[in-house]
Amino acid sequence: MTKETRKHRVLIAKPGLDGHDRGAKYIARTLRDAGFEVVYTGIRRTPEEIAAAAVQEDVAAIGLSSLSGAHLRLFPAVVEALRKVAAPDIPVLGGGVIPEEDFTVLKEAGIAEIFTPGTPVEKIIAAFSDACEAHYQKRNIG
Amino acid sequence: MTSIAELIAGIKNGEPRAIGRAISIVEDGGVHGHSILAALDVERIEAATVVGLTGPPGAGKSTLTNQLIAHYRSQGKRIGIIAIDPSSPISGGALLGDRIRMMAHAPDQHVVVRSMATRGRLGGLCAAAGAAVRVMAGSGCNIVIIETVGVGQSEMDIVRLADITALVLAPGLGDDIQAMKAGLLEVADILVVNKADCPGAESLAMDLDGVVRERQKAPDNLIPKVCMTVASEGKGIGELAEEIARLDAACRASARHLLRRRQSQHLEILDWAMEMLRPRLLELISSETDDPVSDPRVKAMEILKKIN
Ligand SMILES: Nc1nc2c(ncn2[C@@H]2O[C@H](COP(=O)(O)OP(=O)(O)OP(=O)(O)O)[C@@H](O)[C@H]2O)c(=O)[nH]1
Numbered sequence: 404m405t406k407e408t409r410k411h412r413v414l415i416a417k418p419g420l421d422g423h424d425r426g427a428k429y430i431a432r433t434l435r436d437a438g439f440e441v442v443y444t445g446i447r448r449t450p451e452e453i454a455a456a457a458v459q460e461d462v463a464a465i466g467l468s469s470l471s472g473a474h475l476r477l478f479p480a481v482v483e484a485l486r487k488v489a490a491p492d493i494p495v496l497g498g499g500v501i502p503e504e505d506f507t508v509l510k511e512a513g514i515a516e517i518f519t520p521g522t523p524v525e526k527i528i529a530a531f532s533d534a535c536e537a538h539y540q541k542r543n544i545g
Numbered sequence: 546m547t548s549i550a551e552l553i554a555g556i557k558n559g560e561p562r563a564i565g566r567a568i569s570i571v572e573d574g575g576v577h578g579h580s581i582l583a584a585l586d587v588e589r590i591e592a593a594t595v596v597g598l599t600g601p602p603g604a605g606k607s608t609l610t611n612q613l614i615a616h617y618r619s620q621g622k623r624i625g626i627i628a629i630d631p632s633s634p635i636s637g638g639a640l641l642g643d644r645i646r647m648m649a650h651a652p653d654q655h656v657v658v659r660s661m662a663t664r665g666r667l668g669g670l671c672a673a674a675g676a677a678v679r680v681m682a683g684s685g686c687n688i689v690i691i692e693t694v695g696v697g698q699s700e701m702d703i704v705r706l707a708d709i710t711a712l713v714l715a716p717g718l719g720d721d722i723q724a725m726k727a728g729l730l731e732v733a734d735i736l737v738v739n740k741a742d743c744p745g746a747e748s749l750a751m752d753l754d755g756v757v758r759e760r761q762k763a764p765d766n767l768i769p770k771v772c773m774t775v776a777s778e779g780k781g782i783g784e785l786a787e788e789i790a791r792l793d794a795a796c797r798a799s800a801r802h803l804l805r806r807r808q809s810q811h812l813e814i815l816d817w818a819m820e821m822l823r824p825r826l827l828e829l830i831s832s833e834t835d836d837p838v839s840d841p842r843v844k845a846m847e848i849l850k851k852i853n
């Protein structure tokens with residue numbers, strides 16, 4: 404048979420109402436340059452749209468960006484939406500202007516990693532890579 | 546979903562997770578790819594209409610696709626989209642952004658969108674895209690649209706997977722028509738002038754009309770219609786969908802449909818065979834060739850004899 408040719412597939416999304424997606428685009432390009440296949444979904448996405456797209460695209464991880472301060476509501480909402488579409492195994496990573504005191508709440512809500520403007524890109528790339536690898540171990544088929 | 550049997554049942558029931566997983570398994574060359582593809586509903590695949598949308602970057606293919614989705618959904622049809630973008634030859638990564646324009650349909654269970662990167666496959670792209678078409682059709686999609694940027698040979702091959710191919714152009718994208726004449730213009734069944742709200746649309750349509758009339762001289766060529774659309778406002782979509790349906794019906798009524806399907810099947814078989822052969826060939830090349838001055842062509846013949 405043909406050789407396995409798997410690539411890490413991730414989805415980058417920007418939930419919420421603010422219209423800035425510089426951060427999200429930057430991460431998308433960074434991951435592409437690191438060899439990822441990045442599905443980019445643009446600004447102002449609802450948690451339901453993000454979850455549905457992640458399932459259809461069969462991504463191994465989701466990266467969310469939020470600058471509006473609504474991360475406490477929006478990031479967990481995506482985790483919840485994934486549960487509703489029977490895909491709780493897809494890890495969610497989040498980045499943006501997020502104060503440290505929110506980290507614990509977000510982690511408890513199921514956010515796998517949190518990045519802030521100060522996080523070095525190597526660390527972000529490694530986190531996505533690890534999240535993908537961990538996902539392959541967890542999911543059932545293939 | 547814990548077994549291949551469940552995955553296959555999931556595809557038949559149109560479950561998004563099963564469809565998404567199945568396409569990845571096949572695209573990645575996973576061990577279960579074969580059993581998944583072999584179990585697909587052949588009647589559904591035969592009944593589905595595969596539409597190729599191709600054209601230069603920025604012509605409005607994704608915006609048009611989004612409008613076609615809305616149109617077909619209003620008719621109660623289930624629709625699949627495969628949006629292909631190039632992989633970076635340097636990093637091997639890809640930024641897949643076509644879906645941005647279709648996101649409003651994401652939660653709709655009867656719209657399946659899959660972004661696919663070319664992965665620098667010399668062959669194999671047709672095989673992977675063709676398999677994705679079949680998984681979607683097997684899940685009950687009545688229409689499957691393949692969106693691809695109309696440059697390069699691999700994209701030309703993708704076009705041949707479609708029952709109906711529409712070439713999407715727009716004014717102000719440079720005068721590529723002359724260059725395209727030789728390639729895509731010849732294989733297109735429908736010519737779409739999108740951005741009909743922009744200056745230059747009328748003269749682009751006239752230019753295309755000229756090319757079409759020239760082509761009319763060739764015997765037994767169907768004459769492609771020029772459709773004007775404003776995808777961003779949803780104008781001209783009904784007419785385009787009507788033309789797609791009309792051509793599809795005409796092809797199915799004649800031998801053309803079967804001929805096309807057979808051609809695309811041959812293409813995909815060749816693609817799969819090359820993919821399967823490649824590792825064995827590479828192995829033979831490196832194990833059999835230690836003499837750097839031997840002639841490559843002669844060597845290739847020798848190696849092929851070994852495979853027989
Ligand atoms: N004025 C006008 N703009 C349009 C129309 N259709 C699409 N656009 C705009 O053209 C730009 C490109 O549209 P896309 O749908 O992304 O084009 P595409 O052909 O899919 O582009 P690639 O996937 O990058 O090759 C977007 O900004 C659209 O909003 C139209 O009919 N009129």
Ligand SMILES: [Mg+2]
Pocket residue numbers: 606607608642643692
């Ligand atoms: Mg596009």
